[in-house]
Amino acid sequence: xxxxxxxxxxxxxxxxxxxxxxxxxxxxxxxxxxxxxxxxxxxxxxxxxxxxxxxxxxxxxxxxxxxxxxxxxxxxxxxxxxxxxxxxxxxxxxxxxxxxxxxxxxxxxxxxxxxxxxxxxxxxxxxxxxxxxxxxxxxxxxxxxxxxxxxxxxxxxxxxxxxxxxxxxxxxxxxxxxxxxxxxxxxxxxxxxxxxxxxxxxxxxxxxxxxxxxxxxxxxxxxxxxxxxxxxxxxxxxxxxxxxxxxxxxxxxxxxxxxxxxxxxxxxxxxxxxxxxxxxxxxxxxxxxxxxxxxxxxxxxxxxxxxxxxxxxxxxxxxxxxxxxxxxxxxxxxxxxxxxxxxxxxxxxxxxxxxxxxxxxxxxxxxxxxxxxxxxxxxxxxxxxxxxxxxxxxxxxxxxxxxxxxxxxxxxxxx
Numbered sequence: 383x384x385x386x387x388x389x390x391x392x393x394x395x396x397x398x399x400x401x402x403x404x405x406x407x408x409x410x411x412x413x414x415x416x417x418x419x420x421x422x423x424x425x426x427x428x429x430x431x432x433x434x435x436x437x438x439x440x441x442x443x444x445x446x447x448x449x450x451x452x453x454x455x456x457x458x459x460x461x462x463x464x465x466x467x468x469x470x471x472x473x474x475x476x477x478x479x480x481x482x483x484x485x486x487x488x489x490x491x492x493x494x495x496x497x498x499x500x501x502x503x504x505x506x507x508x509x510x511x512x513x514x515x516x517x518x519x520x521x522x523x524x525x526x527x528x529x530x531x532x533x534x535x536x537x538x539x540x541x542x543x544x545x546x547x548x549x550x551x552x553x554x555x556x557x558x559x560x561x562x563x564x565x566x567x568x569x570x571x572x573x574x575x576x577x578x579x580x581x582x583x584x585x586x587x588x589x590x591x592x593x594x595x596x597x598x599x600x601x602x603x604x605x606x607x608x609x610x611x612x613x614x615x616x617x618x619x620x621x622x623x624x625x626x627x628x629x630x631x632x633x634x635x636x637x638x639x640x641x642x643x644x645x646x647x648x649x650x651x652x653x654x655x656x657x658x659x660x661x662x663x664x665x666x667x668x669x670x671x672x673x674x675x676x677x678x679x680x681x682x683x684x685x686x687x688x689x690x691x692x693x694x695x696x697x698x699x700x701x702x703x704x705x706x707x708x709x710x711x712x713x714x715x716x717x718x719x720x721x722x723x724x725x726x727x728x729x730x731x732x733x734x735x736x737x738x739x740x741x742x743x744x745x746x747x748x749x750x751x752x753x754x755x756x757x758x759x760x761x762x763x764x765x766x767x768x769x770x771x772x773x774x775x776x777x778x779x780x781x782x783x784x785x786x787x788x789x790x791x792x793x794x795x796x797x
Contacts, residue, residue: 395538401494409443413499495534611636616684622659695732726771
């Protein structure tokens with residue numbers, strides 16, 4: 383890099399000269415380099431800055447940014463947050479505050495998008511953190527463009543290393559400050575930056591970039607291949623059996639995200655769906671959020687909207703087989719542990735009532751207390767099946783087992 387004339391070529395993302403962009407600037411070298419490039423390229427911009435007042439130098443940084451924007455005749459919007467103790471993850475809280483502010487200002491000035499100065503090191507650090515946690519995402523690392531709470535966010539510097547942006551600032555006389563909190567190992571990202579990414583040679587960095595690009599290319603291909611799932615809102619069970627974890631993750635995302643965007647596609651959910659797909663039972667359901675359930679109906683997986691508290695009741699005059707959305711039963715050749723006998727018929731299988739009790743070893747127990755003792759998930763307590771004899775006495779309630787998987791020998795189980 384030899385001069386400021388490189389400013390135009392350093393931004394790889396094609397920005398619309400007729401658009402108005404809100405630039406998120408912290409006064410660090412990355413965001414100041416981006417701001418300077420945009421100014422020299424005559425892009426229409428305004429600047430947003432958040433001062434958390436957690437470091438002694440934060441006011442000096444704000445003053446430096448104010449001076450730069452004043453000299454460049456750039457509108458500046460500042461959110462001052464009094465120093466405060468934050469319970470939990472400060473970075474997550476700060477991000478939420480920051481993007482809420484960006485959203486408000488964007489609406490006020492009618493900005494078309496927010497530009498942030500995330501760069502290649504940030505991208506690689508995020509990917510390494512995802513690998514460490516073994517999490518799947520629709521984008522490994524950081525996406526060049528995304529939407530956060532309805533706000534379009536563009537990151538035009540993801541192709542540049544931090545060292546390149548520092549060099550740009552130094553050569554072009556762009557003011558900046560180094561955030562002292564980035565020097566400690568208090569945050570996970572800093573530890574990855576200092577002890578993992580910093581130790582990678584150029585060859586290893588290129589391998590990591592190639593791996594990230596390959597993963598993201600495959601995600602884009604799978605999203606296109608399975609786009610019909612988002613419209614039809616169902617998945618063939620046979621596809622679940624045949625696909626790998628990445629493809630299953632994408633299919634479940636397409637199925638669930640439209641109705642339940644806050645529901646994570648966890649490894650636990652993927653494993654449970656795969657087990658159900660391999661099981662011959664045609665009915666199954668799993669609570670997601672509110673009234674939303676992920677359900678299997680024969681050869682399809684789909685989203686079902688149903689009130690978890692909706693009562694049900696089924697009566698059987700003789701030993702029978704039944705497969706309902708709530709339970710599976712086959713008592714034709716005897717019941718579970720012979721707890722339901724011929725003299726008990728007709729039997730009723732229904733949802734629980736608040737006053738339900740069952741006698742165990744001569745002791746009358748409240749059903750709600752048993753559910754608590756079993757650690758039965760709260761959302762399942764209102765639909766857990768209860769079996770009553772012809773006199774209305776509860777004679778059997780299937781015990782909850784967290785890792786229970788039905789097989790061919792199962793005679794009764796809750797779904």
